[in-house]
Amino acid sequence: xxxxxxxxxxxxxxxxxxxxxxxxxxxxxxxxxxxxxxxxxxxxxxxxxxxxxxxxxxxxxxxxxxxxxxxxxxxxxxxxxxxxxxxxxxxxxxxxxxxxxxxxxxxxxxxxxxxxxxxxxxxxxxxxxxxxxxxxxxxxxxxxxxxxxxxxxxxxxxxxxxxxxxxxxxxxxxxxxxxxxxxxxxxxxxxxxxxxxxxxxxxxxxxxxxxxxxxxxxxxxxxxxxxxxxxxxxxxxxxxxxxxxxxxxxxxx
Amino acid sequence: xxxxxxxxxxxxxxxxxxxxxxxxxxxxxxxxxxxxxxxxxxxxxxxxxxxxxxxxxxxxxxxxxxxxxxxxxxxxxxxxxxxxxxxxxxxxxxxxxxxxxxxxxxxxxxxxxxxxxxxxxxxxxxxxxxxxxxxxxxxxxxxxxxxxxxxxxxxxxxxxxxxxxxxxxxxxxxxxxxxxxxxxxxxxxxxxxxxxxxxxxxxxxxxxxxxxxxxxxxxxxxxxxxxxxxxxxxxxxxxxxxxxxxxxxxxxxxxxxxxxxxxxxxxxxxxxxxxxxxxxxxxxxxxxxxxxxxxxxxxxxxxxxxxxxxxxxxxxx
Numbered sequence: 356x357x358x359x360x361x362x363x364x365x366x367x368x369x370x371x372x373x374x375x376x377x378x379x380x381x382x383x384x385x386x387x388x389x390x391x392x393x394x395x396x397x398x399x400x401x402x403x404x405x406x407x408x409x410x411x412x413x414x415x416x417x418x419x420x421x422x423x424x425x426x427x428x429x430x431x432x433x434x435x436x437x438x439x440x441x442x443x444x445x446x447x448x449x450x451x452x453x454x455x456x457x458x459x460x461x462x463x464x465x466x467x468x469x470x471x472x473x474x475x476x477x478x479x480x481x482x483x484x485x486x487x488x489x490x491x492x493x494x495x496x497x498x499x500x501x502x503x504x505x506x507x508x509x510x511x512x513x514x515x516x517x518x519x520x521x522x523x524x525x526x527x528x529x530x531x532x533x534x535x536x537x538x539x540x541x542x543x544x545x546x547x548x549x550x551x552x553x554x555x556x557x558x559x560x561x562x563x564x565x566x567x568x569x570x571x572x573x574x575x576x577x578x579x580x581x582x583x584x585x586x587x588x589x590x591x592x593x594x595x596x597x598x599x600x601x602x603x604x605x606x607x608x
Numbered sequence: 609x610x611x612x613x614x615x616x617x618x619x620x621x622x623x624x625x626x627x628x629x630x631x632x633x634x635x636x637x638x639x640x641x642x643x644x645x646x647x648x649x650x651x652x653x654x655x656x657x658x659x660x661x662x663x664x665x666x667x668x669x670x671x672x673x674x675x676x677x678x679x680x681x682x683x684x685x686x687x688x689x690x691x692x693x694x695x696x697x698x699x700x701x702x703x704x705x706x707x708x709x710x711x712x713x714x715x716x717x718x719x720x721x722x723x724x725x726x727x728x729x730x731x732x733x734x735x736x737x738x739x740x741x742x743x744x745x746x747x748x749x750x751x752x753x754x755x756x757x758x759x760x761x762x763x764x765x766x767x768x769x770x771x772x773x774x775x776x777x778x779x780x781x782x783x784x785x786x787x788x789x790x791x792x793x794x795x796x797x798x799x800x801x802x803x804x805x806x807x808x809x810x811x812x813x814x815x816x817x818x819x820x821x822x823x824x825x826x827x828x829x830x831x832x833x834x835x836x837x838x839x840x841x842x843x844x845x846x847x848x849x850x851x852x853x854x855x856x857x858x859x860x861x862x863x864x865x866x867x868x869x870x871x872x873x874x875x876x877x878x879x880x881x882x883x884x885x886x887x888x889x890x891x892x893x894x895x896x897x898x899x900x901x902x903x904x905x906x907x908x909x910x911x912x913x914x915x916x917x918x919x920x921x922x923x924x925x
Contacts, residue, residue, distance in 0.1 A: 449808060451868065452802065454797065454798065462798055463795075470789075476790070476791070507922065
């Protein structure tokens with residue numbers, strides 16, 4: 356597979372909520388091995404666009420192509436099964452707080468082993484713990500025990516677990532919605548570093564939604580700017596300045 | 609850190625520790641308490657409530673609750689007794705009873721998951737409606753004198769052990785194993801802990817919740833069979849008010865009303881503790897009416913312990 360081949364193409368996406376036109380004729384593409392930053396002010400349509408991609412609701416008009424084939428997502432589950440994995444700003448949306456790290460990483464896909472001569476199947480706890488540890492260490496996440504519940508870990512560690520959960524599935528596309536918004540400065544830095552590693556070393560295509568230009572410039576290959584539901588520009592962080600991007604976001608001439 | 613873990617262990621097992629303290633104290637303070645015969649009484653007294661509590665705990669663990677358990681119990685007792693009185697073979701009559709329980713549970717689960725009612729409203733409907741159905745079928749009358757074989761589960765013995773105690777032990781072990789060792793059990797906990805995350809992660813929440821309510825109905829119906837056997841009769845008023853007792857026992861045992869936290873073994877502790885308290889009040893000839901007040905204090909104590917436990921495990925800077 357060529358690395359510049361288009362992995363995801365969203366074409367002419369429109370979405371209205373009653374009178375409000377959230378997205379108007381938006382075109383968006385993502386290539387293999389690419390990290391794209393989706394930026395824009397409040398109400399620019401960033402979250403609407405990724406929610407459509409995550410299967411939360413369908414677009415009014417427009418088509419989505421994944422690896423050249425048209426796809427229709429009826430539910431978040433559909434998108435997930437096609438390999439589009441979304442991690443939201445609040446870990447509460449993806450983790451079970453009172454379950455341990457291993458149980459969370461394997462949520463919904465628990466490994467079982469035969470018991471009683473294969474008549475019954477029981478959870479293979481040891482195996483899941485081992486694999487959870489290996490996923491975590493592969494991405495360089497340090498967590499002292501996969502047996503401790505999520506509530507006992509910090510916000511950054513929870514995000515890391517959420518990412519590890521996504522990685523075990525080997526997603527085709529990882530969508531990160533404001534992944535650092537709820538974190539402190541030090542943790543923000545750690546999570547950004549982790550995301551960069553995932554994109555560069557593991558080669559996972561990532562769409563990162565953010566309104567923090569600082570961090571977008573730090574990690575992405577391409578910036579896409581939305582304003583009032585329309586795509587108003589895109590640029591490479593190595594060629595543009597933050598001031599230019601801010602101009603695009605606020606729309607001043 | 610060590611001290612913290614010890615404290616957490618003590619809080620996690622608080623019910624059984626309280627039971628040990630309670631039994632030790634009463635061994636000295638209450639005559640006739642610390643005898644095998646009395647323990648047998650306590651366990652027999654625990655059996656029907658204990659079986660209902662398994663179902664209620666499943667619902668609570670999945671983040672829901674079931675008000676209809678006591679009505680299901682009464683309907684099952686009445687239906688089964690009517691059936692045997694009208695000449696239906698006993699195994700078939702028992703089949704009818706268990707089926708009725710599963711149907712009520714299926715109705716609860718469907719009202720909640722497919723119609724989007726909240727658990728309180730959905731099970732309030734069946735709580736009232738099923739009690740009414742039980743009353744209507746027999747026009748409020750009690751059915752007496754059931755066949756001895758039908759009463760086996762409520763009054764029989766296996767060797768020297770009453771069947772009720774054996775049932776209690778077997779059902780708790782079975783459902784405890786289901787919750788801890790199977791994928792289904794894990795999903796019950798996960799749905800209770802974070803329903804949205806469970807759904808996103810591909811767990812079929814509808815199926816889990818409907819199954820949980822069907823199990824709750826099944827167990828309540830089975831408790832109806834035990835009660836009819838124990839009393840050699842079936843009344844449409846069986847189990848009146850039992851749902852509150854069942855919830856108390858589960859909460860005292862540390863099962864969280866918010867779902868996802870607790871264990872069946874602790875819920876059993878809650879049942880045994882409640883039975884032991886009313887047993888002691890009995891032995892001291894205290895009016896049984898006071899049991900409500902004591903139960904309220906126990907619940908208050910249990911939820912206080914619960915919040916303390918939460919604070920212990922939570923992440924702090």
